Each structure stands twice: as structure tokens, then as C-alpha cells.
Amino acid sequence: MPLLSSLRDFVGEGARGTSSTVKLMGKTLSGKIALVTGANGGLGKSVTQALLDAGATVVGLSRKIEQSEFSGPNFFAVPADISSGPSAKKMVDEIVARHKRIDILAHLVGGFAGGSRIDETDEATFQQMFEVNLNAAFYLLRAVIPYMRQARSGRIIAIGSRAAEDPGPTVGAYSASKAALVSLIRTVALENKDAGITANVILPGTMDTPTNRRDMPGADTSQWVHPASVASLIVWLASDAGKDVTGAAIPVYGAGL
Numbered sequence: 001m002p003l004l005s006s007l008r009d010f011v012g013e014g015a016r017g018t019s020s021t022v023k024l025m026g027k028t029l030s031g032k033i034a035l036v037t038g039a040n041g042g043l044g045k046s047v048t049q050a051l052l053d054a055g056a057t058v059v060g061l062s063r064k065i066e067q068s069e070f071s072g073p074n075f076f077a078v079p080a081d082i083s084s085g086p087s088a089k090k091m092v093d094e095i096v097a098r099h100k101r102i103d104i105l106a107h108l109v110g111g112f113a114g115g116s117r118i119d120e121t122d123e124a125t126f127q128q129m130f131e132v133n134l135n136a137a138f139y140l141l142r143a144v145i146p147y148m149r150q151a152r153s154g155r156i157i158a159i160g161s162r163a164a165e166d167p168g169p170t171v172g173a174y175s176a177s178k179a180a181l182v183s184l185i186r187t188v189a190l191e192n193k194d195a196g197i198t199a200n201v202i203l204p205g206t207m208d209t210p211t212n213r214r215d216m217p218g219a220d221t222s223q224w225v226h227p228a229s230v231a232s233l234i235v236w237l238a239s240d241a242g243k244d245v246t247g248a249a250i251p252v253y254g255a256g257l
Helices: 003-009 018-025 042-052 086-097 123-151 172-195 210-215 226-238
Strands: 034-039 057-064 075-079 102-108 154-158 197-204 249-252
Touching: 018 042, 034 042, 034 123, 042 057, 042 102, 042 123, 042 226, 042 249, 075 086, 086 123, 102 123, 102 226, 123 154, 123 172, 123 197, 154 172, 154 226, 172 197, 197 226, 226 249
Parallel strands: 034 057, 034 102, 057 075, 102 154, 154 197, 197 249
Antiparallel strands: none
């Protein structure tokens, strides 16, 4: 299946929902171990369920997460913090000790701050954006990649933002941190192609999540990206069908293009 056709099939299915798309794809990830950060967030819920529906065993990471949030024997909740190198490594080592490997890393964690021009942005806000959107990914990648290299296989998918390549006014710190994330993931792809590891970053427009609806009352949500669309794309990238896609920054802008 040509790449453009494949992406159109799976990115454009938001209205049909995650479960319909995954049924179309089948149990493509049976036997795989997936680590999902931000697993119970606005996007994370859709991604976690889509990976479970595709047959993967999912280790769901969040600062606060309960085993009861997802049903079935193939979900494992891990309350953890990846805001430092040691904490990320400890968490990853414990997951590998229990599950023997990590086949898929879906890194969804991120944060947003905006509303000020660059000359009005304080240092704390600027640094916070890089801590949440770049440094956390770095800590996690540094912990996961050695295990994937040892296995000579792996899929890494990170969530960036349209703002990484299409920045706007008053979101400079956020846009810069997401642009740096794109560079980081592309570098990981180049450094690990010899080990059978792919690394890609998805660049969604505004996501239709409860948080965004709360923070932007009155917005035209018909222009927003459905989490199910992004979730199904992650499943596809993690499957054998997506093995030839690496180093890509994939725009998922929705009707707001």
C-alpha cells in the first residue's frame, strides 16, 4: 500500500472512531510491549485503547494513573515521573525487568504555555516548556533506546505540534520546544536505522480534548483533530506496515488546514 494512501486511510478516520479503524487493521500488534506516556490524558486514552485493541500489551505511564482506568489483562498502570534522567531510567529498567522488552514507545506527554511575546516571556516559562516538551523526551529516549538496540527492533512515536513547523505569535517558547523535539526524533531515526528502530513525530493541530474544550470555549471544534485519528496513525506506525517510515514529521492538521 503506498505511503500516502496508507496515511490518508488511517489519519482520516476520526469520524469513524478508533475502534472501527483498529478493527480494519486487525490485531497487528499482538505480542508487542508498548510504553505509553500520558496514557490517561486527552489523547492518551485513545492511544492506549487503540494499542490494546490492536493486540499490544500496554504499560500506561502517568503521574497519577489507576489500573482500573483500562480493562483487560494486557494493561499495566505505572504511576511514575520522567522529569529527570534517573527517574526515567529507573522506570524503564523496572518495565523491562517485568516485561522483558519495550517494542513500542508512544511518547505523548507535553505541556503548553502562551500568551506573551518573546520579549515578554519570563525565563521560568521558557525553561518549563523545554523541560516538559524536550527534556522529558530526552530522558526517556536515553533509557529506552539501549534496550531497543539490544533487541535490534523498535518503534518510537512522539507527539509534537503543528506549531513546531508553523509557529504563531505569543507561543514562542512552546513552538521552539516542539521544534527541538522534532530535531531530536529525527536524529534518533538517523542514529538507529542500523538497529531496526524507527522514530517519527506526529504534528497535530488543535486536538479535540476535554481540556482544550474547557480552555477554549466558543471555539469551532469542527476544525479540530480527533484523538482517534492520531491514535490510529500511531498504531499503523507501530505495525509492520509502517516499518519503512522513519525520520518523518507527519502533519495531522484536520479540517483546520
